[in-house]
């Protein structure tokens with residue numbers, strides 16, 4: 001179902017949306033899979049326009065992980081054929097520049113490899129389009145502008161207005177992707193296109209290692225005498241034993257609670 | 269008069285015995301001597317005490333304050349002691365663009381400032397840490413967090429820098445780059461805006477930024493890769509987006525935090541327009557993300573009233589397992605070991621006894637407020653404020669208080685002065 005304002009906006013001319021998809025990996029088994037954030041981007045694209053979005057992948061992968069995106073109800077996927085260590089940004093920018101597109105959606109960070117989250121910014125900058133990070137939904141589109149909601153910490157949202165065309169990354173708080181169906185995924189068409197992608201020179205001399213566990217920061221007691229430091233290190237953290245209110249009427253008690261809530265800034 | 273030193277066995281005995289009632293008074297009486305230059309001198313023969321076997325013992329508790337600095341108010345004493353670290357003529361800068369959520373330094377900001385000081389010290393010629401604060405600043409002690417120089421702008425050509433305005437901020441950073449050419453640009457890689465601004469800045473500068481960097485020195489940087497599964501070892505670039513706890517915050521010194529001049533850049537027209545925060549229905553916020561949770565347990569009977577209170581307070585609803593098992597609340601609202609681990613800043617627990625499985629789930633909450641009939645239950649021990657009262661009565665009064673706040677009228681009809689009530693209305 002399209003939101004009403006959106007269906008009106010797109011009645012004349014359907015929105016043209018592209019989603020950039022990558023191959024993800026399962027965090028535990030490390031099997032290749034459909035990347036979660038990219039699937040949410042595809043889901044958002046599907047919900048925005050009656051015209052099917054185009055899916056674009058740079059690489060040489062031809063596996064079930066990539067096909068799983070087709071199982072979400074799409075007919076075809078474009079693969080820009082490139083080496084695994086090629087720089088995807090110029091290839092993508094060259095391809096997208098020639099397409100009549102309104103919105104390009106991506107995930108925030110890739111699940112494999114560097115996962116820096118810089119790609120949408122770099123692509124947007126090469127195209128000269130604005131980039132909106134971490135959107136959760138597109139609320140309406142009117143006279144060449146889109147109203148989008150951006151995810152903030154603690155489940156808060158912010159409304160932004162951007163001119164079309166633009167690039168946006170889709171936050172993990174957006175709607176989860178629909179189930180991928182196996183049959184359509186196998187039947188879907190993968191359209192390979194040659195592209196002249198240069199190898200990523202900047203990354204050539206970097207080394208990749210399995211992640212080392214990061215040390216936990218300990219609260220070290222500083223200063224004082226040795227005895228004081230010893231006491232601070234060994235003392236059991238006691239329940240601070242907050243204030244207990246037994247006396248008073250119910251109203252006074254409720255006032256105390258409300259005063260605390262106001263002091264903490266959660267009730268205005 | 270003979271010059272023979274006479275011993276006082278009684279005093280010696282007291283000096284040996286820390287539990288003696290006169291011990292503290294005696295030790296306090298031995299005042300430290302002041303030498304001719306005004307320095308405090310310690311007579312090593314008088315510190316400690318001699319055991320009966322003739323062995324000398326030192327007492328590091330040092331109640332008389334001889335020989336050691338007393339720390340009766342440790343925080344104050346340390347703040348006074350910290351020496352000032354000053355960079356008089358910096359040859360270069362290490363720029364830190366702080367997040368300052370709510371105008372205050374986050375712990376992430378402090379970590380990044382700590383790393384900036386490390387990088388500045390590692391340089392051969394003197395470098396200063398340039399802290400850049402864009403937007404409202406309510407933090408007063410930037411020097412204590414490691415800022416040698418500060419550039420603070422809360423607006424640009426009458427455009428406020430609060431809210432979402434990455435393009436305005438980029439134009440300011442460009443201006444800073446033009447004047448000061450920092451050796452490094454450091455950003456906290458955070459959802460509070462640092463990751464976004466840092467990525468934009470890296471792309472604009474054609475720098476391959478280190479993202480999620482967690483181990484940084486002058487030559488090498490280690491970054492976390494996708495899904496936190498790989499580490500990338502690479503040379504340290506000029507633009508770094510740093511993970512939390514990338515370095516320890518500064519501790520030993522105070523820093524100057526001298527304001528620097530900056531001519532504001534030419535006004536630009538931003539393409540992305542901030543239309544303000546969206547009022548989010550708190551019941552739609554996922555429990556693990558919510559900032560303020562009102563949770564109900566077995567001590568709540570009137571569930572309609574509970575939902576009403578959650579609505580007027582603007583709280584996200586949570587529940588204990590018993591309330592969920594009894595069918596009063598959906599499973600995805602359960603807090604605790606077998607439910608959701610919440611990170612709310614304020615957690616208001618009504619009629620919850622505080623079983624360990626429940627307390628585990630609220631381990632990260634900063635402020636816990638409890639309403640319970642039983643003053644001896646575990647939730648009371650965990651809570652910062654406890655009210656011993658019936659849940660239904662407290663809810664009713666909370667509803668009254670909130671309606672009064674919204675309308676500005678007192679409903680406390682029987683006790684309120686009538687004239688005053690009319691005046692308020």
Ligand SMILES: Cc1cc2nc3c(=O)[nH]c(=O)nc-3n(C[C@H](O)[C@H](O)[C@H](O)COP(=O)(O)OP(=O)(O)OC[C@H]3O[C@@H](n4cnc5c(N)ncnc54)[C@H](O)[C@@H]3O)c2cc1C
Nearest residue numbers: 565566567588589604605606607619620621623641642659
């Ligand atoms: C394997 C396992 C996993 C579990 N996981 C969870 C979990 O994830 N989350 C969870 O919550 N529990 C969990 N539990 C259950 C847990 O052990 C407790 O049984 C449960 O938390 C108790 O819920 P309660 O505090 O609401 O109820 P009770 O223990 O019954 O406490 C009710 C409290 O309300 C007070 N009260 C009663 N009437 C009133 C009134 N009128 N006004 C004010 N106060 C009143 C009482 O004094 C009492 O303190 C788990 C248990 C097991 C065995």
